[in-house]
Amino acid sequence: MxxxxxxxxxxxxxxxxxxxxxxxxxxxxxxxxxxxxxxxxxxxxxxxxxxxxxxxxxxxLPRTQRRIADVVSRTHREVPAAYTVVKVDVEDALRLARELTPRERILVGLPELLVKAVAGLVGRFEVAYATPIAPGRLRRAATAHVGVTMDAGKGLFVPVVHDATNRSLGEISRTLMKHRLAAMRGAFREEDLSGANIVVTLHNEGAVTLAIPIVFPGQVCALSLAAPQREAVPVGDGFEARHTVHLGLAYDHRYANGHDAVQFLEAIRAALESPAALVEDTP
Structure with a gap:
């Protein structure tokens, strides 16, 4: 068999x-x-x-929600998760996304930039992308396969941007748009939903400032991106209205610690706050 x-x-x-x-x-x-x-x-x-x-x-409950219930129940039974969150200034990232959308002829937004940022860190933070295989042992990942949560009214799905490490921002954006259309139609293929080694959960509703994701079985980390909030930020001797987001990381505490989580989040924050490099960093 x-x-x-x-x-x-x-x-x-x-x-x-x-x-x-x-x-x-x-x-x-x-x-x-x-x-x-x-x-x-x-x-x-x-x-x-x-x-x-x-x-x-x-x-x-519909079948999709019952399956989610099974996964969530198993996660809470098996994974001793911890959570850390940082604030990220995304004013420049949002501006760049607005400029890139007409140029690339595809929607580019914070999710696309975040996936690109996460995909570029697989060599620096091996544990975050590794697969647990036994107590104290993980299998290294050669590339980032980034799952992204999507719910278009037909249930929650986590389609995957495969080999995101070796894909350009434009390619990542086109893949995510294809997945959004599949979510609306309920037409995912089996291979679209399998193989993720890290997940990004999106919480786009304007009032959402913080969300704690679950760590899926077989993975170590899950990121959460809350909706951008406009706030006054100190700039020089005064203040400037800028958009910020809370970027969170849930992680399996058996394989990663708080210091690891903060270093990983800080690296992603740095990438999003200097987003031009995400466009230049094209394989």
Missing amino acids: VITAPARTLMDELGIGEDRVRALGKRLIRRADVAALQEGAAPQPAAPAALGGADAAELV
């Missing part, structure tokens, strides 16, 4: 053992086979109750 990598990833996420997979009697196990197993074990929506019946007040 051969189990594909996406299928094994989903098995880990859902806590499905090989014995259940072997019981399918198939020679090749794909992600869809694992998903069907989970769906078969999940509670099924009840038949519509008669008006005013006892079950009329019950809500049955």
Whole structure:
């Protein structure tokens, strides 16, 4: 029996053992086979109750949310996570994004710049991108595969910008736009959602100033980007209105410590506050 990598990833996420997979009697196990197993074990929506019946007040969560519940529950059971946040001045990054959007003929914003910044640090912060394989042991990553959260009303998905380290800002922007369209249509391919070794969670609503992400099983870190806020910042002898964001990092405390988290966040902050280098840093 051969189990594909996406299928094994989903098995880990859902806590499905090989014995259940072997019981399918198939020679090749794909992600869809694992998903069907989970769906078969999940509670099924009840038949519509008669008006005013006892079950009329019950809500049955959609399949996507039930899967999220499984992953979140497993994460909170298994990962002793810690969290650190820094404030980042993104005034220059926002200005650059506005200039690049018409030039690249594709939307460039803070998420795109952040993915590019994160992708460029894989050589300096190996643990942040590594895969835990045993207590005290991790597998190094040669490149950053950055997952980015997206929810367009059809459920929460985490599509991946594969090999982001070796891709230009324009290529990253086009990939994220393709993923946004897939999120709106509910049309992701299996390979779009597999292989991430670090995740960026986006919280774009204007009132959101802080969000704590979960660390997905099999990863060490997850970043959160809150919405930009306009505030008065000291400049010289006076003040200037500038946009800032809170950039947070949740991390598995078994593999990283607070000092590591701060150094990683400071490196990302420096990249976003001097964003021109993200355009020049093109493979």
